[in-house]
Amino acid sequence: MDVLARRKLVSERFAERFGRQPLVWSQAPGRVDLMGSHTDYNLGYVLTQAIDRNTWIAARPRNDGKVSIQSLNLEGRAEFTLDQIEHDTAVPWTDYVRGVAAILRQQGYPLVGFDGLIHSTIPFGSGLSSSAALEMATAVLFRALGDLEIDPVQMALLCQRAENEFVGMNCGILDQYSSAMGRAGSVLLLDCRDLSSKTKPLAGGIQVVVCDTRAQRELTGSEYPERRAQCEEGVRILANFYPGIQALRDLSIEQLEFHKATLPGMVYRRCRFIIEENQRVLDMADALTAGGRDQISVLAAASYAGARDLYEISCEEMELMMAAMLSAPGVIGARQAGAGFGGCMVAFVEQGQVEAFAWHVGERYQASSGIEPHAYPVSAAPGAGPLSW
Numbered sequence: 001m002d003v004l005a006r007r008k009l010v011s012e013r014f015a016e017r018f019g020r021q022p023l024v025w026s027q028a029p030g031r032v033d034l035m036g037s038h039t040d041y042n043l044g045y046v047l048t049q050a051i052d053r054n055t056w057i058a059a060r061p062r063n064d065g066k067v068s069i070q071s072l073n074l075e076g077r078a079e080f081t082l083d084q085i086e087h088d089t090a091v092p093w094t095d096y097v098r099g100v101a102a103i104l105r106q107q108g109y110p111l112v113g114f115d116g117l118i119h120s121t122i123p124f125g126s127g128l129s130s131s132a133a134l135e136m137a138t139a140v141l142f143r144a145l146g147d148l149e150i151d152p153v154q155m156a157l158l159c160q161r162a163e164n165e166f167v168g169m170n171c172g173i174l175d176q177y178s179s180a181m182g183r184a185g186s187v188l189l190l191d192c193r194d195l196s197s198k199t200k201p202l203a204g205g206i207q208v209v210v211c212d213t214r215a216q217r218e219l220t221g222s223e224y225p226e227r228r229a230q231c232e233e234g235v236r237i238l239a240n241f242y243p244g245i246q247a248l249r250d251l252s253i254e255q256l257e258f259h260k261a262t263l264p265g266m267v268y269r270r271c272r273f274i275i276e277e278n279q280r281v282l283d284m285a286d287a288l289t290a291g292g293r294d295q296i297s298v299l300a301a302a303s304y305a306g307a308r309d310l311y312e313i314s315c316e317e318m319e320l321m322m323a324a325m326l327s328a329p330g331v332i333g334a335r336q337a338g339a340g341f342g343g344c345m346v347a348f349v350e351q352g353q354v355e356a357f358a359w360h361v362g363e364r365y366q367a368s369s370g371i372e373p374h375a376y377p378v379s380a381a382p383g384a385g386p387l388s389w
Contacts, residue, residue: 028136028384031178040172050182099166127338132175203291215342300333313340
């Protein structure tokens with residue numbers, strides 16, 4: 001669906017539901033990490049790209065201090081008062097909107113209520129940060145309606161807090177920062193310690209392709225916090241030998257290996273993956289800019305092997321997708337994306353062979369898994385902001 005058709009659809013549905021046309025629009029993109037799994041909450045580096053799949057909110061301001069929110073993608077509607085924001089167990093996806101409002105109010109920002117209708121082209125639960133895009137689109141909307149002064153990095157931090165403190169997901173800054181700071185035509189090399197980033201161009205002829213396993217995730221909810229806690233335990237133990245360290249990024253692989261015997265086996269494996277992955281981020285940034293196909297292939301393979309064997313975030317469907325991607329025409333390299341345990345994976349593909357690559361992946365993966373995947377090219381997109389027509 002092109003932009004004009006999408007705008008027409010959302011405008012018509014808004015008028016049907018709220019009786020009037022929307023006046024203010026916001027958007028925020030999803031993201032795919034090109035290298036750097038789970039490095040963000042370890043204050044490391046991530047090579048990330050905002051993508052041309054995004055979340056829109058069409059809205060009209062209200063003067064009664066209430067928010068009424070609906071979605072074209074998800075069931076349920078909700079209304080809440082801005083001076084008494086509570087969780088919604090009946091329509092839980094609205095907690096992302098409520099959480100942003102709650103944190104902004106906590107910080108003293110005056111908020112204007114609105115009627116809002118959401119439309120997203122980001123697949124949910126796929127590892128492309130649909131939740132962060134909704135948070136960022138909500139923050140952009142509140143900023144526009146209230147004429148608030150909030151810069152993009154500050155907005156990303158506030159939305160991260162909304163997810164950590166209100167939604168209850170102890171995520172790092174990667175998703176919100178990528179959505180806030182995306183640049184058309186470039187990827188971001190993000191330093192998660194000081195929240196600075198450098199834009200890096202992709203070399204000509206290389207196309208990023210997202211390959212969605214569409215696997216049904218069967219997580220207990222403990223996998224992410226467990227791995228974070230294991231990394232933090234490693235830092236606590238190793239700080240006895242290196243008192244100045246604050247995160248795994250402060251350690252070399254040589255230092256880790258020297259004190260391997262002091263660490264529980266699982267903690268050692270988690271730490272080793274993160275330390276090696278941090279270096280791979282820096283190396284991949286150079287390789288993608290220079291167009292070094294061989295290095296891209298080696299780095300992507302090492303990242304996936306570490307994610308599978310050391311960090312243990314793979315699953316059967318991811319293994320089958322890796323086999324499909326690596327056997328496809330035009331593939332340069334392939335790896336996991338997002339938190340793992342299913343969801344999306346990412347491939348670097350020769351631009352002229354994207355269609356053949358996607359067809360092969362679809363045929364091979366469906367034959368081996370029984371699941372029809374989605375494989376599609378993505379382009380680097382601008383960060384969150386208002387939409388004007």
